[in-house]
Amino acid sequence: MAYQFDQISILIVEDTQPTALLVRSILETFGVKKIYMARNGDDGFHMFCRHNPDIVIADWMMAPTNGIALAHMIRNEPASPNPFVPVILMTGFSEKSRVMDARDAGVTEFLVKPFQAKDLYKRIVQVTERPRQFVRTEEFFGPDRRRTVDGEYKGERRRQGDRNGSPEDSKT
Amino acid sequence: MTTETPRRAEFIMPGNILKTKLGSGGLDEAILEQAQKLIDESGIDFLPAAQRFLVALQEGIRLSAAHDGRFDDEALIATMLYPAMQLKGNGGMFGYPMITAVGTRLVKFLETIRTPDDDALDIVGGFATALQAIMLLGEKAAEIEEHGQDLTEALDDACARYFEKYTPEEA
Numbered sequence: 001m002a003y004q005f006d007q008i009s010i011l012i013v014e015d016t017q018p019t020a021l022l023v024r025s026i027l028e029t030f031g032v033k034k035i036y037m038a039r040n041g042d043d044g045f046h047m048f049c050r051h052n053p054d055i056v057i058a059d060w061m062m063a064p065t066n067g068i069a070l071a072h073m074i075r076n077e078p079a080s081p082n083p084f085v086p087v088i089l090m091t092g093f094s095e096k097s098r099v100m101d102a103r104d105a106g107v108t109e110f111l112v113k114p115f116q117a118k119d120l121y122k123r124i125v126q127v128t129e130r131p132r133q134f135v136r137t138e139e140f141f142g143p144d145r146r147r148t149v150d151g152e153y154k155g156e157r158r159r160q161g162d163r164n165g166s167p168e169d170s171k172t
Numbered sequence: 173m174t175t176e177t178p179r180r181a182e183f184i185m186p187g188n189i190l191k192t193k194l195g196s197g198g199l200d201e202a203i204l205e206q207a208q209k210l211i212d213e214s215g216i217d218f219l220p221a222a223q224r225f226l227v228a229l230q231e232g233i234r235l236s237a238a239h240d241g242r243f244d245d246e247a248l249i250a251t252m253l254y255p256a257m258q259l260k261g262n263g264g265m266f267g268y269p270m271i272t273a274v275g276t277r278l279v280k281f282l283e284t285i286r287t288p289d290d291d292a293l294d295i296v297g298g299f300a301t302a303l304q305a306i307m308l309l310g311e312k313a314a315e316i317e318e319h320g321q322d323l324t325e326a327l328d329d330a331c332a333r334y335f336e337k338y339t340p341e342e343a
Contacts, residue, residue: 001197008193018216019262025214029207030199054190061254084186092261092275095283114264114272117207121199128190136182144183 003128005031009051012037013044013058013070014090019113023057023090026117030124041065045073045080052081055127057111057120060091060102067091068105075106075142083141084134086127090115106142108132211265218266221258222307228255229300236288245287252296253282259303270306270320274299277327284335291337295330302327 010032014020024035036051038044040062048056048070056074058067071087074080086108091098094112102110109123132143232251235243243251256278263271278299285292302323 001195003194003197003199005194005199007195008190016221016258016262018218018221019265021216022211022214022265025210026207029203029210031203054193061257084184086190090261092257092279113261114269117211118204121204121207125198128188128194131186131188131190134184134186136184137180 003031006033008032008054009034009036010055010057011035011044011047011051011053013039013041013047013056013062013067015039015059015062019059019090023120026120029117030121041067041070041073044070045077048074048085049079049081053085055086055088055124057088057090060089060093068102068107071102071106071142086131088123088127103145104140104142108143212267214266216266218262218268219307219310222263222268222271222303225255225258226300226303226307229259229296229303233293233296233300237290237293248288249282249285252288253279256282256299268306270323271303273320273324274302274306274327277324277331278303281331281334285338291334295334298330299327 005027010027012020012023012027012035014023014037020037020039024037027035034051034053036047036053038047041058042065044056044058045065047053056070058070060067067089071089074085074087075083087106088109088111089102089107090111090113091102092113093099099110108127111119111123134142135144229252232248232255235251236248256275259271260275260279261272263269263275278296281292281295281299288296305323
């Protein structure tokens, strides 16, 4: 038995055409048959609402609407057909602060460019085999950002503010 | 005694439709190798896109050098950071690891500085010239690897000199 990639659909949102074509080719090699393409976040959200794909792979930096804004729309817009869909964000950034910003917008996984075929495959495996639970608060809706297990912290609450002794600061 | 207001956080574990559709068993190693070969030998011409990003970078340098007050420092740095990040991220995908190597250093530099002053713009200009040279050669990195190390070392030295003058906190 192997993954039935022909049973899923994927939306690629990328404004750099050579990269969009390359990602498409990689997914076709994996066996994905239904691939939708968009060139920015607005078009991407339109395509997402129209086709309701199983995975969204988006670039971070696009104009006029970037991948972060797209993730936010997918998670929060009433028109979104599936606010739980895995969103894999492609980016040249690898700085932790940038990653945290994107996590706050509801991105599920990151794919740092340049990447290899197996890196893309690993992200698909990750969102398939280890899906994140979702959290809804007054300020946030998206995948649980607390995947990292900190063996040293023994408290009941795990938000950063709790560790510092300030529950008010922990509101995210 | 402190009274804590209960937090209203709802945790939801959505049904895994993706897993239901994909099934199990993963992907054959041969398919992954085939996909990687596709990246390595794609034949997709990245240079036209790379040249557009370079022009955008040069325009960002020009805007920043104008000091005309239309944009704040963060916005000016962003005009250079966007194309730099695209070059860094995409170069290596299309057989231009030198574009990625230079782009990586440029992104790091732009993420560290706070003000695009003349000294910083000289450094960014050096990066732009290096990127232009790589694109003009139009050769894959393997063929210019020998000079590539000299180039990246020279850029590293330029950045180091800048940060000797301005610590990252005040840059």
